Amino acid sequence: IAQGPDNTLPSERVWELLRLRYHDQQVMVCTFKPRDPRDARQREAGDGLLAGCGYPLVFVHQHIDARSEQIHRMLRLRSPWGEGSVWTGRWSSKSPAWKEN
Secondary structure, three states, rough: OOOHHHHHHHOOHHHHHHHHHHOOOOOOOOOOOOOOOOOOOOOOEEEEOOOOOEEEEEEEEEEEEOOOOOOOEEEEEOOOOOOOOOOOOOOOOOOOHHHOO
């Protein structure tokens, strides 16, 4: 796998790896950094996600909007906290993005 000078992968390559691993039924977990890395007590990563927690990746999907032909790449994560920590950002359960697209 070709990585850039800052030890990162291009986003297209990351998407392909996620898609291939999902179809091979491999176990994948995501984690997030805190919004402010200087505050060690901060656990909020944004939009309801908690920093430093492992979120199992349970679904990888690409949706193409029939009207605009815009591509939406979606990942479904399972919260290890149950109902205690819920995604509240775009494409969350109550997001208007579902009606817009």
